[in-house]
Amino acid sequence: MTDQSTSADDAHRESTDQLVFQNPVTRYPVIEPPEQQQPEPGLDAEMQPKSDRGEFSYRGTGRLEGRKALITGADSGIGAAVAIAFAREGADVAINYLPDEERDAQEIKRIIEESGRTAVLLPGDLTDKAFCEQLVTDAVEGLGGLDILVNNAGKQVARKSLEELPDEQMVQTYEVNVFAMFRITKAALEHLQPGSTIINTTSVVAYMAPEVLVDYASTKAAINNFTKSMGQQLAPKGIRVNAVAPGPIWTPLQPSGGQPIEELPEFGKSTPLGRAGQPTELAPAYVFLASPESSYVIGETLNVNGGMPTP
């Protein structure tokens, strides 16, 4: 009898340990992506190894029940992980992506619908001002309202020197990362009621600007400042604006020009955790900032970067 209850206790303790005390160093694999290249914008479906967007692990607890979210760049990577998490937390989700990413988008739609929520697919190019505005109108119509906006789409192409940075790339990087965020946020304001939340995706490179990402890193610093300005502007209206700053995360952005190809096998290894992050590790930060439990958090940038020091 005693022996039996001891072993049952042990089994219980073991399973609780697995759930509660997971070591962040080993919770996800240390990946060594082989050198690979995809044309921009890249597909999750073509990545080696596959990334983890939480499809098989994210469990919701009703923290976004009945909410209506628009997420840009949600076909893949971090945006896809956020879309899956939001749906599992009870939100309906509209996702924007480029037409070339239809294959990835259909997969996320399937997962959202399997989670019992509505997915609205809104493909289109965010470098187009008119599309940015239409996107908000279509999201509101498709969802029957809007109370969460996640500005997450991003363009990142590494260049060895400023001389090798084409003017066209510089402009497009600013259009996608900065101007679209301004335009979509502005268009969303007339629809957002008190209690709504806006979350922007910035980056650790806003503080640790790599020499090969001159245009991209400077857009991420701009996103941090936009978040702080708008946080103050909208707080009295009951709308909170915050940001998430990922570190090195294994997503299609990286093998489609985001990193020099020869550096992919070492991607993320220089973080204190010694590994790249997976998109699903970002999702809880977005859920926290979207939900009312973060009601006193405004203009904040939440760093999710494997331990790299930030200001």
Ligand code: NAD
């Ligand atoms: P990702 O490639 O999966 O997502 C980026 C998305 O941006 C694409 O899926 C695409 O749909 C969208 N996009 C790009 N250009 C567009 C355009 N012209 N019109 C419409 N959509 C467009 O990669 P990700 O890493 O998940 O990127 C998501 C965000 O995270 C980006 O803002 C990126 O800068 C940021 N971020 C990523 C990392 C990382 O290491 N992966 C680190 C810090 C910040």
Ligand code: MG
């Ligand atoms: Mg994509």
